[in-house]
Amino acid sequence: MTYSQIFLYQMNQLSNKYMIPLTKDEKRVLKIMEAETTPASVGDLEPKVTFMSDRWLRKTLDKLAQFGFLAKTSEERVTSKKPVMVYSYLTQGKISIPEFKDIENCSNDSFNSTDSNNSTDSFDIKKKEHVNQINHAKAWGFFTLQRGGW
Numbered sequence: 001m002t003y004s005q006i007f008l009y010q011m012n013q014l015s016n017k018y019m020i021p022l023t024k025d026e027k028r029v030l031k032i033m034e035a036e037t038t039p040a041s042v043g044d045l046e047p048k049v050t051f052m053s054d055r056w057l058r059k060t061l062d063k064l065a066q067f068g069f070l071a072k073t074s075e076e077r078v079t080s081k082k083p084v085m086v087y088s089y090l091t092q093g094k095i096s097i098p099e100f101k102d103i104e105n106c107s108n109d110s111f112n113s114t115d116s117n118n119s120t121d122s123f124d125i126k127k128k129e130h131v132n133q134i135n136h137a138k139a140w141g142f143f144t145l146q147r148g149g150w
Contacts, residue, residue: 003100020067025052029060030069030089039075039086061087 022030032048033040042058049057064087065072071090074083 003103007099026060026064029057030064033064033070033087033089036089039071039073039088041075041077041084041086043084044086 028051029045029049032045036045042054042061045057045061046054052060061070062072064070069090069092070087072085072087075086077084
């Protein structure tokens with residue numbers, strides 16, 4: 001397998017920044033919740049989520065709230081005497097996996113010298129941190145790359 005094939009596989013498998021494995025149904029519920037503009041209850045979502053029962057939908061929403069993908073709050077509604085649990089989507093950060101050219105172009109001794117001219121440029125600091133992360137991953141054997149594949 002080439003790095004680009006593995007890169008695409010990882011981007012497909014890692015659906016969230018926490019790397020929590022989600023089922024297809026959980027991903028579908030998250031996609032529906034992302035489209036909701038206002039907090040929604042189980043009753044509001046039932047017409048849109050036809051692929052699972054209302055009881056299983058409630059369990060799925062609670063699980064996604066526990067993982068931090070959704071916010072769960074109670075809300076007073078005119079149609080109910082009791083407060084209704086509503087869920088809203090929490091915006092997630094995107095996953096960033098380095099491309100092969102980034103890994104290939106950095107050497108193990110990059111930015112390791114103690115330079116007396118310490119640059120405070122934000123870009124340089126972020127670049128150094130990124131290279132250090134890649135070097136750390138290389139040192140622990142996360143990447144064993146050669147030209148043309150693994």
